[in-house]
Amino acid sequence: MLVMKFGGSSIADAEHIRRVAKIVQERLDKNLVVVLSAMGDTTDFILKAADEAITTGPVSVEFSIEKITELHLNALRELGISKTLTQDIRELLSDLASLLSGVSLIKELTAKTRDYLVSFGERLSARVAARYFQSLGIKARALDAWDAGFISDSGFGSAELLEESWRTIPQALLPLIDEGILPIVTGFIAKDSSGAITTLGRGGSDLSATVIAASCNAEEAQVWKDVDGILTADPRIVKDARLVRAVTYEEAAELAFFGAQVLHPRAMQPCSKTGTPVLVKNSYNPQSPGSVISASLPEGINSVRAITMRGNVTLVDIVSSRMLGQYGFLAELFSCFAQHKISVDMVATSEVSVSLTLDAAHDIAAVKKTLSRIASVEVKTKKAIVTIIGLVERSSAILESAFGVCASLGVQAQMVSQGASKVNISFIVDHDQAESVVRGLHKRFFERDN
Numbered sequence: 001m002l003v004m005k006f007g008g009s010s011i012a013d014a015e016h017i018r019r020v021a022k023i024v025q026e027r028l029d030k031n032l033v034v035v036l037s038a039m040g041d042t043t044d045f046i047l048k049a050a051d052e053a054i055t056t057g058p059v060s061v062e063f064s065i066e067k068i069t070e071l072h073l074n075a076l077r078e079l080g081i082s083k084t085l086t087q088d089i090r091e092l093l094s095d096l097a098s099l100l101s102g103v104s105l106i107k108e109l110t111a112k113t114r115d116y117l118v119s120f121g122e123r124l125s126a127r128v129a130a131r132y133f134q135s136l137g138i139k140a141r142a143l144d145a146w147d148a149g150f151i152s153d154s155g156f157g158s159a160e161l162l163e164e165s166w167r168t169i170p171q172a173l174l175p176l177i178d179e180g181i182l183p184i185v186t187g188f189i190a191k192d193s194s195g196a197i198t199t200l201g202r203g204g205s206d207l208s209a210t211v212i213a214a215s216c217n218a219e220e221a222q223v224w225k226d227v228d229g230i231l232t233a234d235p236r237i238v239k240d241a242r243l244v245r246a247v248t249y250e251e252a253a254e255l256a257f258f259g260a261q262v263l264h265p266r267a268m269q270p271c272s273k274t275g276t277p278v279l280v281k282n283s284y285n286p287q288s289p290g291s292v293i294s295a296s297l298p299e300g301i302n303s304v305r306a307i308t309m310r311g312n313v314t315l316v317d318i319v320s321s322r323m324l325g326q327y328g329f330l331a332e333l334f335s336c337f338a339q340h341k342i343s344v345d346m347v348a349t350s351e352v353s354v355s356l357t358l359d360a361a362h363d364i365a366a367v368k369k370t371l372s373r374i375a376s377v378e379v380k381t382k383k384a385i386v387t388i389i390g391l392v393e394r395s396s397a398i399l400e401s402a403f404g405v406c407a408s409l410g411v412q413a414q415m416v417s418q419g420a421s422k423v424n425i426s427f428i429v430d431h432d433q434a435e436s437v438v439r440g441l442h443k444r445f446f447e448r449d450n
């Protein structure tokens with residue numbers, strides 16, 4: 001069995017859907033499950049329409065909903081689907097329009113309503129694709145996530161799937177596959193136990209696909225994107241970025257966290273539990289081999305996998321005179337961040353000081369005030385985290401080269417940390433120097449043969 005997930009840009013319009021159908025058709029001899037995101041930018045459009053509905057009222061809603069309606073009806077028309085077969089899709093579109101105008105009247109938008117609204121994107125795309133696949137003679141069936149066994153908690157906006165989904169998903173899907181049906185499942189969404197629609201966080205369709213693959217014991221989860229796979233660096237920064245053919249689950253998770261948004265950060269978890277490989281492929285370039293994410297790497301592979309950076313980071317230096325020989329200081333410190341709901345990314349400590357990094361979006365003023373009672377605090381903004389991802393067993397050699405690169409660029413590395421997962425070495429530099437450091441490191445680790 002194979003799970004194939006296609007992202008929004010892979011199914012952006014009729015032409016793209018045809019291309020996806022071809023890719024799927026070539027693999028019909030495997031037992032397939034297809035998982036789809038919303039078409040193109042539908043999710044963004046719905047969110048925009050919802051925001052407009054509460055601010056400017058019904059007039060602009062008309063405009064945004066028109067865009068969404070047009071996108072789907074155009075696709076159906078261009079795919080040659082007769083109007084009589086599109087009743088359910090038209091009904092969804094008109095429900096979405098009514099809901100949005102409801103929001104514009106009551107001018108209230110809860111996280112629950114927002115999830116309900118965006119769920120229309122995936123419900124529409126699965127139906128459009130299923131109709132087209134059927135017109136090609138494929139026994140396809142559109143399934144809403146809840147009919148495919150997805151049960152989540154009620155964390156609207158970023159819900160977690162409940163453990164029982166590992167049982168209910170195969171229960172729902174395997175019998176269909178046995179009947180020779182191709183399930184086309186909506187990614188990104190689920191229902192909580194009281195029946196309310198939830199979403200798994202932006203980009204969550206990746207997670208939907210990997211959960212299906214892992215829980216159904218599939219051979220592989222394939223995530224089809226609009227890029228060749230995982231690259232050695234962000235191609236907007238490094239024009240010679242190359243395809244990374246193989247990475248481990250841990251490396252992929254680090255990459256996702258550090259902004260190489262190839263996969264949803266949580267998407268690796270289910271497959272790393274079961275050891276199911278995840279193949280990232282390009283629907284615009286199916287010939288490219290893609291990147292495999294799995295438990296182990298081929299022998300003799302380069303020890304550095306990729307260089308990434310995360311900009312707009314705030315560095316906080318905390319010095320306590322009490323820390324020497326004391327216990328409980330770190331606990332107190334971190335509980336202070338927890339209290340203010342601030343997530344800490346990187347940490348380095350010495351006997352008397354702690355340096356840590358936060359996303360610049362956090363409001364640090366309040367936490368600084370609380371912390372001042374136990375330590376002196378210095379906040380430095382406009383920093384970036386540069387990360388080298390790879391086999392850190394060779395960390396001394398990697399660090400030596402990395403610092404050599406920094407020195408040659410005249411850049412000061414301000415804090416260094418080696419992740420406990422043993423796959424990353426990170427350091428802080430000034431935000432406006434970060435890109436040149438990434439380029440320098442890329443040259444050092446990947447372009448030496450040139």
Ligand code: ASP
Nearest residue numbers: 037043188202203204205
């Ligand atoms: N359509 C959702 C989004 O744009 C989920 C996804 O694409 O995975 O975030």
Ligand code: MG
Nearest residue numbers: 008037038043
């Ligand atoms: Mg999307």
